[in-house]
Amino acid sequence: xxxxxxxxxxxxxxxxxxxxxxxxxxxxxxxxxxxxxxxxxxxxxxxxxxxxxxxxxxxxxxxxxxxxxxxxxxxxxxxxxxxxxxxxxxxxxxxxxxxxxxxxxxxxxxxxxxxxxxxxxxxxxxxxxxxxxxxxxxxxxxxxxxxxxxxxxxxxxxxxxxxxxxxxxxxxxxxxxxxxxxxxxxxxxxxxxxxxxxxxxxxxxxxxxxxxxxxxxxxxxxxxxxxxxxxxxxxxxxxxxxxxxxxxxxxxxxxx
Amino acid sequence: xxxxxxxxxxxxxxxxxxxxxxxxxxxxxxxxxxxxxxxxxxxxxxxxxxxxxxxxxxxxxxxxxxxxxxxxxxxxxxxxxxxxxxxxxxxxxxxxxxxxxxxxxxxxxxxxxxxxxxxxxxxxxxxxxxxxxxxxxxxxxxxxxxxxxxxxxxxxxxxxxxxxxxxxxxxxxxxxxxxxxxxxxxxxxxxxxxxxxxxxxxxxxxxxxxxxxxxxxxxxxxxxxxxxxxxxxxxxxxxxxxxxxxxxxxxxxxxxxxxxxxxxxxxxxxxxxxxxxxxxxxxxxxxxxxxxxxxxxxxxxxxxxxxxxxxxxxxxxxxxxxxxxxxxxxxxxxxxxxxxxxxxxxxxxxxxxxxxxxxxxxxxxxxxxxxxxxxxxxxxxxxxxxxxxxxxxxxxxxxxxxxxxxxxxxxxxxxxxxxxxxxxxxxxxxxxxxxxxxxxxxxxxxxxxxxxxxxxxxxxxxxxxxxxxxxxxxxxxxxx
Numbered sequence: 001x002x003x004x005x006x007x008x009x010x011x012x013x014x015x016x017x018x019x020x021x022x023x024x025x026x027x028x029x030x031x032x033x034x035x036x037x038x039x040x041x042x043x044x045x046x047x048x049x050x051x052x053x054x055x056x057x058x059x060x061x062x063x064x065x066x067x068x069x070x071x072x073x074x075x076x077x078x079x080x081x082x083x084x085x086x087x088x089x090x091x092x093x094x095x096x097x098x099x100x101x102x103x104x105x106x107x108x109x110x111x112x113x114x115x116x117x118x119x120x121x122x123x124x125x126x127x128x129x130x131x132x133x134x135x136x137x138x139x140x141x142x143x144x145x146x147x148x149x150x151x152x153x154x155x156x157x158x159x160x161x162x163x164x165x166x167x168x169x170x171x172x173x174x175x176x177x178x179x180x181x182x183x184x185x186x187x188x189x190x191x192x193x194x195x196x197x198x199x200x201x202x203x204x205x206x207x208x209x210x211x212x213x214x215x216x217x218x219x220x221x222x223x224x225x226x227x228x229x230x231x232x233x234x235x236x237x238x239x240x241x242x243x244x245x246x247x248x249x250x251x252x253x254x255x256x
Numbered sequence: 257x258x259x260x261x262x263x264x265x266x267x268x269x270x271x272x273x274x275x276x277x278x279x280x281x282x283x284x285x286x287x288x289x290x291x292x293x294x295x296x297x298x299x300x301x302x303x304x305x306x307x308x309x310x311x312x313x314x315x316x317x318x319x320x321x322x323x324x325x326x327x328x329x330x331x332x333x334x335x336x337x338x339x340x341x342x343x344x345x346x347x348x349x350x351x352x353x354x355x356x357x358x359x360x361x362x363x364x365x366x367x368x369x370x371x372x373x374x375x376x377x378x379x380x381x382x383x384x385x386x387x388x389x390x391x392x393x394x395x396x397x398x399x400x401x402x403x404x405x406x407x408x409x410x411x412x413x414x415x416x417x418x419x420x421x422x423x424x425x426x427x428x429x430x431x432x433x434x435x436x437x438x439x440x441x442x443x444x445x446x447x448x449x450x451x452x453x454x455x456x457x458x459x460x461x462x463x464x465x466x467x468x469x470x471x472x473x474x475x476x477x478x479x480x481x482x483x484x485x486x487x488x489x490x491x492x493x494x495x496x497x498x499x500x501x502x503x504x505x506x507x508x509x510x511x512x513x514x515x516x517x518x519x520x521x522x523x524x525x526x527x528x529x530x531x532x533x534x535x536x537x538x539x540x541x542x543x544x545x546x547x548x549x550x551x552x553x554x555x556x557x558x559x560x561x562x563x564x565x566x567x568x569x570x571x572x573x574x575x576x577x578x579x580x581x582x583x584x585x586x587x588x589x590x591x592x593x594x595x596x597x598x599x600x601x602x603x604x605x606x607x608x609x610x611x612x613x614x615x616x617x618x619x620x621x622x623x624x625x626x627x628x629x630x631x632x633x634x635x636x637x638x639x640x641x642x643x644x645x646x647x648x649x650x651x652x653x654x655x656x657x658x659x660x661x662x663x664x665x666x667x668x669x670x671x672x673x674x675x676x677x678x679x680x681x682x683x684x685x686x687x688x689x690x691x692x693x694x695x696x697x698x699x700x701x702x703x704x705x706x707x708x709x710x711x712x713x714x715x716x717x718x719x720x721x722x723x724x725x726x727x728x729x730x731x732x733x734x735x736x
Contacts, residue, residue, distance in 0.1 A: 019733075023680075026724040027693055028717060033724035037733055049728040051735040052683040060673050062622055064644030064664070068677040075681045082736075103638075155624035184581045188621025195619055196709035197271050201280075201585045202621070204713065231714030 013132060016046040018086045018120075020076070022093045023055035024223030025244070032223075032244030036089040036124050039250055043132045047087075050079040058096040059189050061104060070104055077101075077110075077117045085131075086121045089246050090222050091153020094123040099156050123153060124246060125162040125221050138170035140252035146176050146215040148206070148229060150222035151184050163221055163245055170252055176213040180205075187228035199228075207232040210240055218242045264592030266615040273586040279415055283587045286414045290578040293521020294629070311514045312633035314507045315569035318499075322559060322568075325468040325501045326550065332471030336533035338546045346376040349551045353378060353460070353493055354385055356547055360491050362387065362457030366449075368475070368482040369393040370462030371409050371572060372495040372551055374594045378460070389460065392449050392481040394442065401428045407588030409595060410519045410574040415587050449481065459485035459543070463496035464571070465511060466548070469504045473548065475529040476515060478522075483529055492543040494531070498550050499568035511571055514631035518573040554607040560656035563642060567602050569632045576626035576636060582619055591616060598626035602639045610647040611663025617644050690723040697721070 017040060025033040037047045053076060060069035076097075080086055088094040098121040105114035128134045145167065153159045167175050186192065186202025193199075206229055210218050218233075218240055220226050230242035273279055298304040318325060330340045343349035349372075357365065365382065367373065367389050379400070382389045391400040395413040399406060402424055406412030413421070418436055425444055426434040432444045461482055465474040473494050475482045486492045502508060516522045535542035559565050577583040577597025588596035593604040593616060601620060605613040617640055626636040647664025651657060679685050693700075697719050702711040710717070722730075729735065 019728075021724040021728070027690055027719045030694075030720040030722060030724040030727050034727045034731060037728065037731070047733055048736045049725075049733040051687075051725055051729065054680040054683060054686045057680070060676060062641060062644070063669075063673070064617075064641070064646075064648035065670075065673040066645050066649060068673045071677050072680045075683075151621075151623035151625070155628055182625070184621050184623035184625070186581070186621060188623065191618075191621040193706050193709040195267070195270070195582075195621075196712055197267075197274055198582055198585060198619065199621070200713040201274050202581055227717055228714070231710070231717060234715040235713060 013043070014045065014085055016048055016082075016084050017127075018080045018082070018084045019047050019049045020053055020056070020080070020086055020088045020093070020097070021049070022088060022090045022223060024227065025089055028227055029223050029244045029247070032247035033089055035244075035250035036087070036246035038254070039124075039128060039134070039246060040087065040132070043128075043134060045132070048082075048084065052079050056093040056096045057104075058093060058100075061096065061100060062189055066104060070108070073097075073101055073104060073114070074110065077114060080117060080120075084120065085127065086117070087124055087127050088121065089124045089244065090224075091123050091150045091157045091159055092222050092224060094121050095152040095156030097121040123157050123159055123162075123221070125166060126157065126159050129162045129165050134166070134169075136166065136169040136249065136253045138172050138252055139254070139256070140170070140172055142172045142174075143217060144174045144176060144213075144215045145217040145219050145248075146178050146210060146213040147181070148178060148185060148210070148218060148220040148225055149181065150220065150225050153221060154182065159221075163219075166245070166249060167219070170249075173252070176215050178206075178213060179209045185225045185228050187224045189224065192228060203228050203232045207236065207238070211238060216240065217248070219245045219248055221245045263612045263615075266591060266619050269592055270586040270590040270619070273590045278417070278420075279587055280585060282415055282417050283584055286411070287578050287584045290521065294518055294575060294578070295521075297517035297521050297523065307510060307514060308631055308633055310510045311571075311631050312569070314502065314511060315571070315632045318502055318507075319559070319565055319568055321503070322499070322501070325503055326498060328468040329466055329471065329501050330550075332468060333466075333473075333533075333548055334471075336471040338471060338473070338533055338548050341547060341549045343549055343551045343553075345553050346551070349376045349495070349549055349553070350378055350381045352549050353495075354382065354387075356491065356493055356545075357382075357387055357458055360457060360545075362491065364452070364456050365389045365458050365460055366392050366453055366456040366481075366485045366489065367396070367459070368461040368477065368485040369396055369412070370460065370495050371406075371594065372462055372497050373460065374406060375497075375553060376495070376551070378495075390449075390452050390456070392453070392479075392485055393477075394445055394479060394481075397445055397449065398424065401425075405589065405594075407596065408574060408577060409572055409597075409599075415589065449484075453484045453488045456485075456489040458491040458493060459487075459489040460493045460495065461486050463494050463500050463548070464515065465508050466496055466501045467503075467505050467508065468501055471532065472505065473529075473531040473546075474508055474512070475531065476512065476525050476527075477529070478520075478526045480527055483527055486529065486531060487542050490544045491547070492531070492534075492545070493547045493549060495549045495551065498552055498555050499570070511632075515571050515573050518575040518629065518631040554659070557656075557659065558603075558606050561658070564602075564606065564639065564658070566634050566639060567599075567606060569634050570599055570603070571632060572599075573631055575629045575631065579625040579629045581621065581623060581625065591619075598636045598640075599634075602634075602636055602643060605643055605647075606659060609660030609663065610643050610650070610658055611660035614647050614664040617647060617664070687723070687725055690725065693719045694722055694726075 650661025
């Protein structure tokens with residue numbers, strides 16, 4: 001495990017933030033995306049959601065189609081011109097925008113713009129803990145959960161403790177660690193369909209580790225991993241519910 | 257590598273491996289053990305970071321003056337009485353080794369572990385020439401008996417368990433009685449090998465570090481077979497890839513520490529040999545002749561590109577494969593490449609061509625575990641992406657260009673990304689597609705070409721009822 005303090009883009013609480021929902025959340029976890037916005041707004045931050053946004057471009061970038069990835073990335077960057085932090089409910093997409101955009105634009109006339117944008121990118125859970133220093137009050141029933149961190153959240157964004165800190169604030173939530181919790185779930189974007197058999201073996205092991213925890217809920221802050229693990233658990237007839245952490249946090253702490 | 261032979265393929269080999277429960281259990285157990293042992297060695301993250309930075313800096317400095325250091329190494333070795341030979345490729349390397357052996361009429365050769373010799377397919381070549389090379393590293397000895405190739409660069413027989421080795425020994429070693437006891441199995445191999453060391457006409461070894469300052473060849477091992485192979489026969493031939501040079505003697509201890517702790521979780525190995533030349537006039541043992549064969553085999557082309565040259569920092573510890581979730585599941589043979597695992601995924605396509613070995617570049621989820629544990633800081637995932645780009649967008653000519661650049665591009669996939677680009681740069685089109693997907697929801701047929709690979713073991717993904725774009729607009733989240 002590399003331990004590093006994530007650069008949250010800003011040290012003090014900003015008046016406004018941009019929200020980049022990511023394409024996976026947009027399509028498959030829209031409620032979680034909205035919960036992320038609610039969590040930010042509750043802390044007194046104005047959240048701006050540019051409706052023109054689509055995808056960070058990671059699938060094409062990782063596949064070697066950098067020209068196509070750059071066109072998509074350029075279209076996104078143009079939508080976030082003000083000096084607000086750009087908050088993402090995904091460690092993987094955040095890693096793409098923060099660490100790979102500068103490389104993607106290397107040698108391009110707008111490399112400086114891409115770098116400036118990248119410097120403002122921050123993942124949701126690290127923003128909630130590191131910048132907003134949220135204090136959560138649990139209003140939910142007793143429950144046992146387990147946590148899956150995306151590889152890119154851990155290794156590119158250096159996020160490990162942050163989501164655990166948030167869950168630790170919830171009195172009625174017991175967090176059980178996954179065996180081999182640092183191992184990839186087998187999603188890997190297009191990897192899952194390029195190498196379906198290896199990916200299947202990986203997600204089979206991960207889903208078995210999830211079941212072994214006897215937790216009722218698997219939480220993660222990345223839509224790709226969730227889609228993958230939930231898909232496998234569901235196909236096996238498991239009743240473990242797989243949820244984005246933003247959704248879980250909002251539901252348990254909102255005033256009704 | 258010859259372009260005429262059909263390209264090896266990862267996928268079918270991986271598929272076979274995945275259906276072999278014994279193989280999978282062998283790798284899982286072994287990798288879990290190695291991960292644990294390495295973790296214990298680097299329990300202190302500050303010490304790990306410092307040592308890794310030092311290792312990366314040493315290897316970086318070495319690469320920065322690689323041509324000069326190789327010249328200095330040659331001069332220092334020559335002063336020490338080590339004869340230095342340069343081999344452009346495997347063919348030249350094999351011919352050099354054969355020439356030395358022929359000069360001495362050598363027909364029996366003992367070898368200690370050398371991945372460069374695997375790269376040269378030296379054993380096969382020597383056997384064709386009527387020379388009998390015997391592997392003396394226990395793991396290498398096992399796979400040689402089994403007519404197999406190494407499945408791991410440090411632990412070549414790691415794909416086998418105790419019972420499989422017991423059966424192999426029972427079948428192949430006449431004087432051995434069947435046993436599954438590890439100590440007894442080791443003793444059987446030891447008895448066979450002991451005799452061979454004294455009968456051998458020549459010894460062949462690899463090199464872990466070659467010191468330019470002093471002309472010293474360092475050999476890291478645990479079994480004593482490295483010392484026996486290099487000191488008992490009257491001729492010693494050491495083989496190294498040209499990247500194995502380091503500048504000074506003081507560069508060795510940190511690299512050695514990183515190597516053993518990363519590889520097997522050992523603070524040090526049982527043996528560490530420093531070979532500084534043939535037997536002197538007053539000395540009673542050691543070989544009469546020491547030869548060093550320095551192999552290029554595509555390395556100087558890799559060296560041309562500043563980013564890709566990182567590949568040459570590798571000290572061959574194998575930690576990247578131990579921590580790789582793909583390697584752990586399919587094992588080393590699935591890669592159909594001398595160097596398996598993550599380091600093989602970046603090294604092999606550069607040596608053989610990014611078109612020919614595009615299969616290896618695809619076999620990664622880019623989880624980053626390899627880069628995280630690399631003791632010399634090679635950013636393997638970034639290099640995989642770089643090579644994928646070379647395969648798609650690269651130009652085949654010009655200085656420093658990657659072998660077979662641009663040859664991984666396929667019309668159908670390129671068309672798919674062009675459509676993807678169009679859909680994601682036109683936000684109106686994107687929202688229309690999102691609208692359609694969220695309304696169709698459960699109507700996505702699971703047999704769709706790409707989707708069917710997903711649904712082979714997973715339920716069909718179901719989009720939400722409305723997109724986040726819609727939810728945000730309805731909730732009055734400002735769109736600015």
